[in-house]
């Protein structure tokens with residue numbers, strides 16, 4: 001789960017107001033020697049830059065890092081370092097598209113809250129699987145059925161504690177009569193993102209996307225009960241292997257594309273594709289998790305088969321810099337096409353052992369992405385087919401990037417199958433994505449129908465001797481104590497931080513009986 005980077009920025013500015021530097025964005029030149037992370041500021045086109053980042057251990061060994069919290073950002077990002085998601089304020093010019101979120105309009109109308117869903121005491125903790133910015137993900141066992149789930153926890157206090165209650169903000173309020181609106185907007189955004197994961201996952205069903213079975217909340221936390229994906233993160237396997245061969249990469253590319261394409265047809269932009277968010281199931285098939293940065297369009301159809309270009313545009317500066325499309329980082333409006341750029345970065349990472357742009361800090365990475373007009377250098381040793389795929393996805397200019405949603409497959413017209421267009425018009429790629437040479441071994445029909453995921457094995461089949469051991473998860477997490485996270489922590493006084501005690505009303509959810517049966 002992710003919250004506004006503005007908030008992280010604000011907290012940091014309280015700790016170290018003196019060290020804060022501010023640069024205009026995106027026009028400012030970056031100083032590579034400055035050890036800082038980036039953050040979106042309180043207006044549209046600047047970043048606030050802090051000089052008090054957390055020191056990096058200095059090791060070039062593939063390091064595990066897990067957090068979306070700005071305050072936890074490391075300075076250096078060596079190969080196979082865990083990458084952070086960042087969030088920012090809405091970069092919409094003149095406050096256009098400002099959301100007015102209430103719990104009622106964050107919940108899709110077809111989701112009915114079932115407050116009698118489940119509660120914490122229905123589940124016994126087994127071990128920790130991972131850690132996000134705002135809580136742990138714990139492997140739990142249903143005390144009634146002994147079924148295993150991945151329980152993602154989220155602290156309510158993190159969402160609710162608004163800058164309005166800080167001294168610094170009082171200052172802001174004095175200086176800026178619009179202060180209240182900004183803060184309300186910040187809280188709205190945090191709430192919106194909190195609900196996004198629960199809402200999106202409860203509405204979609206795809207073999208390459210994690211399933212949500214229950215969600216509920218108590219006085220202090222929110223809980224998402226997810227399908228347990230026991231094969232661990234692609235990050236973990238990539239770390240083990242260093243790089244992956246082209247056949248393996250093409251397989252994962254096909255499965256991820258299938259999931260992204262599905263999300264896009266449902267009006268969802270994923271926005272945080274990276275090896276940490278790709279899990280492998282028991283059979284070695286890829287499953288996307290972490291929808292905390294995903295965004296669903298208001299009208300349920302960001303893109304459609306009929307009119308794939310009919311998209312809503314987004315503005316939030318959000319994602320993980322190494323995998324983030326340039327248009328997002330420069331604060332421009334963007335569409336679901338940003339996910340295809342991220343796919344290019346992920347493929348590159350699998351093939352080369354690091355994403356296309358790396359650096360000592362996010363500022364350096366973003367600077368490289370923005371200044372490199374031609375796109376990243378593709379290593380000579382890759383096959384021509386793979387080079388072609390990377391070049392088509394990693395185009396900096398969105399108009400030149402392969403519009404995969406539009407050119408997904410051959411167009412079916414009057415029972416005749418014709419390729420959408422074989423030749424390229426100018427530099428714009430108009431050939432069908434699924435026909436690309438790297439996918440020559442992929443049976444798209446089987447994959448899109450979910451049959452392939454049921455009947456075949458993936459290229460890396462995780463070794464699992466006992467599901468409860470979570471053998472494919474890093475011992476850094478599995479050895480962690482879950483006691484303090486599992487116990488009901490002290491309830492927060494919601495009324496002290498919010499005028500509305502019903503902020504989380506609508507969060508609880510229970511999947512239908514048939515859905516639960518289908519997956520157990």
Ligand SMILES: Nc1ncnc2c1ncn2[C@@H]1O[C@H](COP(=O)(O)OP(=O)(O)OP(=O)(O)O)[C@@H](O)[C@H]1O
Pocket residue numbers: 001002066067068069085129130131132133134135137150152210226227228229230232233276277279289290291292
């Ligand atoms: N369904 C699942 N099955 C198994 N492990 C999971 C599952 N969901 C999450 N995890 C593990 O927990 C980790 C953290 O989960 P997730 O990324 O959803 O949390 P987050 O708080 O959003 O993290 P971040 O702050 O990095 O975005 C994952 O990388 C993965 O290792």
